[in-house]
Amino acid sequence: MTHATASDGTRIAYQVRGQGPPLVLLAGQSNDHHWWDPVRDDFAAAHTTVTLDYRGTGDSDRPETPYSTEQFARDVVAVLDTLDIGRAAVYGTSLGGRVAQQLAARHPHRVDALVLGCTAPGGPQSVPRAEHVNLALAQADTQAARQALRELMYTPDWLARHPGPFHTLGDPTMSPRARRQHLTASNRHNAWDLLPRITAPTLVVHGEDDLLNPTANAALLAQRVPGARLHLIPGARHAYFEEFRAVASPLVRTFLATQRPR
Template identity: 35%
Template structure:
């Protein structure tokens, strides 16, 4: 299994497919396996590079707290290990924050940005609407599925079939996650913002957001698109925070159409 060492952590990564490189960056406490709904389509035309952020999955969970900037440097190290000088970058939730930071720190690495269900962070962001979980939330391994079930109202649209949600839970409950890793990633989110730096992003950018996102309200996506030069905003009806599960066909279309556009040199910038 390929690993790259960066700033005191071994970062797990892998790849599949061939073609223009696409880097996928997942969100808080989720491993790279949660891209399972889009990877099969992407690998038909692209070289897909995935990794586990520090603190989750097969990557190390060193002492923290971690920072979004540090996790962006981890992503850059993965691209270097893969021999990639530039990639399309897709980030979901916290992964979208990492993708923004990568585009700001290392603009030469980012061919395009697709930011899903994410935010610019900081005091100007819209934070979650309160929803009472269905039962107590625990980080302990033996109560992992109980925690995931309790978070369903916060993460998914009301209309999403429960069978599809349980497919996600099956994947997530197999992923290694420690209290240390979760809390250190969460600290990175709390102490990060890109708001004032967004106009410096140079890459063609598409921002996609679920209309029913309760965890990261869609107002955040609208602000991102308004502050990143030339960015476009796509609001997805019937989708909550986990876009790819709530509206899988729409998300595949959005991703593939955007990548085809920018790969052909027809980006909006």
């Protein structure tokens, strides 16, 4: 297992696959690099794909200090530095999209192109999810809460045809404390004032039926990031990139192929 050392000494596990221009793939909240397993090969033929295990997940260290999307972005920079990658395209989904916003705004010289998937700007400007969704995820019956999460990720038709295993429901090795730290990092994310500083060409992708991260947030991002393009995928829920990979992966590949490294 290969690791980079973050600015605070935390060891961050990373994985490299494929060949071509570098592409960083950033997973969702409380997930490690396996989030990308179902679709990673869609990009590895044309890109050197780089994933990482967020602090608190996978084979990375699990410090007890507070987590934040800004710190996660610094962890990505540490991985890029270790790999001697000066600039890369970045594709972040869900929490990974929040991290990608911090990375592109605070470290613009490291990002050639940016894809923000099923994510939100954070802060009071974001559109919060409905209270009934929060209640479904927080119910005491853990099996029922997990089923609610599956149904927020995927359509009933897809779930009926795909019994699992699922790679988007959280890293089972995480401690309860680390899960809380990830949730806090996501909830405290607020990049609204940073978004106009993003200079990388940007594509915003979102499922039209996403209730976990309301679709209205996609339009907010596209309006706030200079020159950003917006693409909504009809019928898709939060895990659009997996269930609707036949649409989403070619869309992202085409966007990245049209962006020339600066």
